[in-house]
Amino acid sequence: MKKTGTLLLLTAFIFLCCKDSKNTNYLPTSTGAINxxxxxxxxxxxxxxxxxxxxxxxxxxxxxxxxxxxxxxxxxxxxxxxxxxxxxxxxxxxxxxxxxxxxxxxxxxxxxxxxxxxxxxxxxxxxxxxxxxxxxxxxxxxxxxxxxxxxxxxERSLNKSSVLQDEFGISLKIPSIYKTGKHEDNFVWIDREIHKGTANIIAYTMPSDSFNDQETLIKDIVAMRDSIGEKYIPGTDVPGKVTYMRTEPAYAPFIYPVEIAGLKGVEVRGLWDIKNYPMAGPFLTYILNDKENDRKLVLEGFVFAPATEKRNDMFELEAILKTLRLGEVMN
Known part of the structure; x- marks a missing residue:
């Protein structure tokens, strides 16, 4: 009887394992273009x-x-x-x-x-x-x-650079096609070539007490982006004119609450342009309240690709920024 009972239990266990395996392992991999x-x-x-x-x-x-x-x-x-x-x-x-x-x-x-x-x-x-x-x-x-x-x-091919870890103590899963274009104190710019342009990621921090006034939030965000653009992201040389990336002044950005890697903050979507030069495109900015490090962490993706669709390139940047982790290297 003891052997019979053990055999029945073993048979039931194998049946359940096979049933579970059928439910989870026999489905084909899904297909479909992004979006x-x-x-x-x-x-x-x-x-x-x-x-x-x-x-x-x-x-x-x-x-x-x-x-x-x-x-x-x-x-x-x-x-x-x-x-x-x-x-x-x-x-x-x-x-x-x-x-x-x-x-x-x-x-x-x-x-x-x-x-x-x-x-x-x-x-x-x-x-x-x-x-x-x-x-x-x-x-x-x-x-x-x-x-x-x-x-x-x-995951198939990740960028192995530690520049974000070294500068901010953060990591992102970034495809290896992206390369670091600029690294200065409190500013990193990573980009890649796309059809007719570039896809870009920038990262920097702001003081922890930034953006605490809801009544001036949009104005303060625009001022921050414009000051960063003027300092780090110059435009094409135009004799007698200053050119740099700024928030398109004719369109107020859209702002939504967001939480990434346990950090609450805001998602900002809008248009950028180059002051005094005809260049423009979409941007996506995350401003995250990193209380543990007493700072606001700013991650942004933007695309320059004139006269082409930009949805999927912006979506890729969003997917990259949402892989954020603090205090660990993602290799």
Missing amino acids: SMVAVVDNQLWRGHVGDSIRKHFAAPIVGMPMDEPLFSIDQIDPKFFTGSIRNTRSILYVTKDSLNLAHIKKDMYATPQRVGVIKGTTDSEILENLGEKADDIIDSFRASEISAAQQRF
Whole structure:
């Protein structure tokens, strides 16, 4: 009896292990270009108000960009064709008229990593209501998945420089294609060439008591960026004129609360230009309250690439900046 009991326990253990292995290891790797998604929706719904609502939410223009670029590039497919490898897409929105009225997010249904937003309703009105209520959550889920996928790709070949660790005691997962262009006291500039321009990362610190007045927050942030640009980021030589990077004076930046690596702060998105010279582009700045080191830590990404789309380059910079760690080297 003792042997029989042991055998039964062993068999049950093997069965459970195999079942768990099947659930976690047999899903294919998800696919899809960065910031792309598949909308699985009936052609008739896609051509009507439901399709308009999907595009309104998921293809909305990204804030702080010099020209309209959508949050996601959307490929629509009728449900009857939603088979085979298309199911392995990383971000999927499934919208259908059904006997159920619901909206939720599923994880790793057909591949991994994967997020599937499901919107159902018995009528068009219920579908539209569910889209309105759940779209922001689905977008946040898709973007988090996209950020994670981008960061995993960085692991293939990382920049080994210790310049950020040496200067600020921080580390970022930066692809090896990026190189340090400037390192001065309390300022580091890292960049790489992209199509028709450059993608850039800068880092510096400010006193811990900076930006404590909410009423002047935007003004103070603009003043900080402009002073840093004037000191460290010169523009093209123009006889008789001073040129440097500043915050585009015609457009106030957008500000949102953020938390990265346990540090609370603000995310700032807007446009930069070169004073007295026709150059401009988007920027993304994180100002983080680093209480332990009695400072405000400032990390910024900006892109210069005239007359080209910049969404994916800015997204890569965002993914890099969100790998922030304090006090450790990430090799």
